[in-house]
Amino acid sequence: MFYREAGQYKTSYAADQQIFPIRQDRIGIAVILVIALLLPLAASEFMLSAIAIPFLVLALATIGLNILTGYAGQLSLGTGAFMGVGAYSCYKLVTIFPEVNVIVHILLSGTFAAAAGVVFGLPSLRIKGLYLAVTTLAAQFFLEWCFIRIPWLYNYNSSGAIEVPGREVFGTLITGPAASGTARYYVVLAIVVVMTLLIKNLIRGRVGRQWMMIRDMDIAAELMGVRPLIAKLSAFAVSSYVCGVAGAMFVFFYLGASEPAVFSITLSFQVLFMAIIGGLGSLVGSFFGAAFIWILPILLRVGLPALGVDVAAETVFQVAQMVIGALIIFFLIVEPHGLARLWAIGKEKLRVWPFPYA
Amino acid sequence: MNAFVDPVGMAGHSGLTKGEVLLRVDNVSLSFGGVKAITNISFDILKGEVRAIIGPNGAGKTSMLNVINGFYHPQEGTITWRGQVRRKMRPYEAASHGIARTFQNVALFKGMTTLDNIMTGRGLKMNKNFFWQCLHWGPALNEEIEHRRKVEEIIDFLEIQAIRKTPVGRLPYGLQKRVELARALAMEPELLLLDEPMAGMNLEEKEDMSRFILDVNQQFGTTIALIEHDMGVVMDLSDRVVVLDYGRKIADGPPEEVQSNQDVIDAYLGVPH
């Protein structure tokens, strides 16, 4: 009833092509942004540090994977490793150039991940589908091996781990163990929102259309003038860049310290699940998926004891894993296009409500 | 309506005048492993004409189109495009030379809307770089809108305004064919290859499609090569017809001449050997 586009006429193509052409959507996104901005006033340190920050970072990683798998149609099982490249290069940059603003480092570290992505994306020109999964698995295990076997990457620490030094921006400590959750949250929020916007722009323009052409029908795409080399490698580069930035943020703003095992194939799968459950080829779905997979285990951990079920923390983790596995199958059966499609269907229904059709 | 394309001075166009040879195929042979798909075929396509390629199933018609737009590389023979012998090249280069096509089994981008599908045809003419694209502002936005305008003209021309924002996967077959034609037109091609544009259509849809093909040819001066099984359509639309059978050329000429050619009649009706 209140969600109608009736009466909202578009008089220019620019108006028709904006990201949220319906006024109610614009209001909705503004409300969400305001809530996100005001969140630290209401939320506890735990909610910011353990839920909000990792949720945003993983949503960004999911967007990165979605660019490659959802938009360009190239299956990747190496997301975790590309995130690792971002994290380790950010760590090296921060220790080599300590005086440069750490946010610059974080944004730069993505370029190293992008370079790694392009190298491992090269085989995609010859091989497709499941075969490509092997390439990305090679990337995953090879890079993971590098994180362990190249001590230079972690500055020869005896523990083999990287620890985030404290860095200030405009006089506020934003990284390291002493930084407040609020400061870290705002930095993460800003980076994620800006990058999401830039990627949305990319996707709705020529570059994004080329990726989708390759995904939907690569032969027809080439016959229409798309150069597969450029389209595929640009998808690998942008995707890995985004994943790299997410990886750097994962360590710098969430974990505080990390070891190679963080960026194992488990992380790759986790991000893949977020993309599937959220909906491949959807940016809003990336947020849904990340929220779902990240928050569900936490809810179980908090919720089960509250319901009077007394279980060990380990068991909760295992049960969460089962539930996620079952839910993935459930989603694939009921709605293979994920939460994003459910959301779209809901909006369609709302537009014609109370009538079943329009 | 006819304001939408200016045949002269369009990007990538040769400036050949009507009746000059646009493309010539000389002694082309193509085989897969041991199977010969095309044997020693020669013909030409003149600027501004509608050229039909016909023949029974498996005669090598689609393979011929695939050769023309660089998807297959013939083992023998040459292809001359705008007076120059073409080297072996990738399909995307053919596209940038001004060759567009539609496909026998509709090859739309199923995950995109009609509008986006047609916009993909403008890809080669858009050149704002990656960073402008990220911002989607200033030059990139202007470029996007300028091409959107062109696309809207094509949408008007083909009368598909109502399905502009519909994902193409949901469209009925006849409309999908029309969107595919729109996508090819968006490339403003000099040579348009149509692979069975009317397959699976009812009479009314065929009439619509025939009208669009003639309009494209006459209003924009686009040269068209088409494969079609409906002889009525072929005879009405085309200026000249080349007939293939078992990968060989058996006839070439105006429709009425081909129609009465004994080899062609034999190929279609079959003769006892």
Added chain:
Amino acid sequence: MDMLYNILIDPFVQMVDAPDFLIQVVWEGFVAGVLYALIALGFVLIYKASGVFNFAQGIMVVFAGLSLVGLHEKGVPAWLALILAIGIMAILAVCIEKFVMRPLVGQPDIILLMATIGMTYFLIGLGEVIFGGEPKQMITSELGLPTGSTAFEMGERGLVILQHIDIAAAVIALLMVGGLAVFFNRTRIGRALRAVADDHTAALSVGISLNQIWAIVWFAAGIVALATGIMWGARSDVSFALEIVALKALPVLILGGFTSIPGAIIGGLIIGIGEKIGEIYWGSLVGGGIESWLAYVIALIFLLFRPQGLFGEKIIERI
């Protein structure tokens, strides 16, 4: 120069100097390869019959092994535990068919692949809830498998030690491949399986029951998984770490082709022997541990030259 020597010459000098060691390494690689091949075999079975790339084969191996050991720990005699474990795999097969495959029939390959990844997660969680997360010892001797070893002397050139369990693994793998080949090519169900793999709808139209066929094939894959679990468990132990190792079946399949049983075996052996030799003779040059990724790189290099795999036919693209 030194580096070139270390990479190009030195490993071969070492091989010639100590042939007994080389043979030992090849044998180790061979056995590892047999186990990869067994996992790959499970993949191939399912891929052949349903076109599904079964990511869960690795966890099925772990699950089968854990059931066996877990039951024995509860006091069930070994032979009964084995029968019960087979029963569990049968139940699992029926459940997978009923709750995953049947509702997803006709979906794109990628959706089915992801469903098996979901299944993997479910089974990992389930396995940990039931059996706990700690590695378990395989009940090798209780099952009547040989545990000793034989040393072969090679004159003055040293000696090679062969574990009996490894020989048993190779023999069992061989028998299994033979059995499956007969099953696929000589039986009515085998023919139905191949028909289903080619075209679901067409198979349905000639009266083949998809549900039954799928349950059978998942059960067969479960049996293969159980055998793999026992053999692998006997060499190291039964733990969830095996799940990562099982991913190596992917490069094996790339080499051998997704539908070829002999391909799975040959691919497995190439990967197994290749990565062992690589690790022993070249790994030390870069600090070791290259076994974790060498298999993928071997497959990758191979793919770049033959995108269709070892036994695949050249792909002609059509439009």
